[in-house]
Amino acid sequence: MCGRFSLLGTPEEIAAYLALMELEAFPPRYNIAPTQPILMVIAGETPPPGSNRPDRRALLVRWGFIPGWVKDTANYPLMINARSETAIEKASFKTAMRHRRALIPASGFYEWRRDGNRNSQAYWVRPRNGATIAFAGIYEPWANAEGSEIDTGAILTTSASEDLRFIHDRMPVVIEQKDFARWLDCKTQEPRHVADLMRPAQADFFEAIPVSDKVNKVDNTGSEIQERFVETFAEAKKPGRVKPPEPDNQMKLF
Template structure:
C-alpha cells in the first residue's frame, strides 16, 4: 500500500519532467496524507495538464459518502473490473508526481519501523493513478484520485508486500492515453518497478504524524536491529488518522 508520500522539489523540476508550464503550486511536501490536496498530471485537450485534486477517490456514481471507504489506493490487478475504479481505469488515468514514499515494516516485537523509499537516481518519479469527478446534490464538483499499487519488488518485499506502480517517462503518454493508440495496452505497465529503482532509508517516528511535514522526517535513523522478512499474512500498514487535514 501507499499511505504517505512526498513531493519536495521546486515546481520547475515538475514542469520539466512532464513538459508542462504554469503549474498551480504549493510548498514542498514531505508527508502527504490521504484526504489532502495532491498534484496530478492528466490528459486534457490532447496534452498533459496539471491539476490539484483530493487524495481519496470518490466514484462519480457515489450517492452516500458516509458509506464509502477512503479509496486512496487501488490494486492494479483488479482495478479494471472493480466498480469503484473501472470507469476511471478506462477513461481517467493520471500520473501522480512524487519524490518518494513511506512504508512501515512490522518487526518481530510488533513495533513498526518506517522507511522512506527514495528514487535511487533522485529527481521526480510518477505513480500510476486514477481520477474521477463527483458532484453533490447542490452541483458542487470535487475531483479526486487514487494511487495504483502492485506487488513489491525484491528490495521492498522485506518491508511490505505492496508498492505504488511507477510509470517510466517514455510511458507517460501511453498511460494518459495521449499516444497514437489512445492508451491501448496501458495495462501492461502495471508491473513492479525494476530492482534498484528505490533506496530504502529507515527514518524516525516523526512521519507517523502527518502534521510533521518537513525535511527532518526523511533523515536516516539508527535502527538497532533489522527485523526479519515477514510473510504476507503478518504484514500490516498504518491506518491514516481520522483527523487528517481535509481539502473538502
C-alpha cells in the first residue's frame, strides 16, 4: 500500500518531467498524508495542430477517493489506495479507471514493516537515482449536499517488487515516462489496453532506508524524517499488512 509519500523536486523540474507548461511555486513536501491535497496530472484537450507538446494540466486533489454516488461520507471509509488488479471491477473505481486516470508526481514513499511482536519499522523508499517518479492514480469529483464540489483521488497499487517484500507485500504502481501518454489517454485506451503498465517496479529500482518514527506524526514535515535510523529489528520477517498511523483530518494545501 502507500500511506505517505514525498514530493521534493522543484516546480520547474516536475513540470519538465511531466511535460507541463508550468506549475505554481510550492515548497518541498516531505510527509504527504491522506486527506491532504496532492498534485495530479491529467490529459487536457487535444493540443493545437502542429504542436509537439502533449496537452496536460495539473490538478489539486484531496487524497482519499470518494465515488460520485456516495451521499454521506460520515461512515464511508478513507480510500487512499486502489488495487490495480481489481479496480476496473469495483463499483467504486471502475468509472474513474475508464475515464479519469492520472499521474501523481513523487520522490518516493514510506512503508512500515512489523515483527512478530507487532513492533513497526518505517522505511523511506526512494528511487536509487534520486529522480522524480510518477505513481498511477485515479480521480473523481464529489459534491456534498450543498453542492460544493471537490476532486478526490487514490493511488493504484500492485504487488511489491521482490526486493521490497520484506517490508510489505504491496507498493504503488510506477508509470514510466515513455508510457505517460498511453496511461493518460482515456479516449482511446481502455483499462484493458493499459493493464500491462500496472506492474511492480523492477528489482533494485528503489532503495529502502530505515527511518525513525518521526514520520508517523503528520505535523513532522521537515527533511529530518528521512534521515537514516537504526532499525528496531534486524531480521526480515514475512511481511504483514501494516496500517500507517491515522492522519489528522486536514485540507491545508502545503
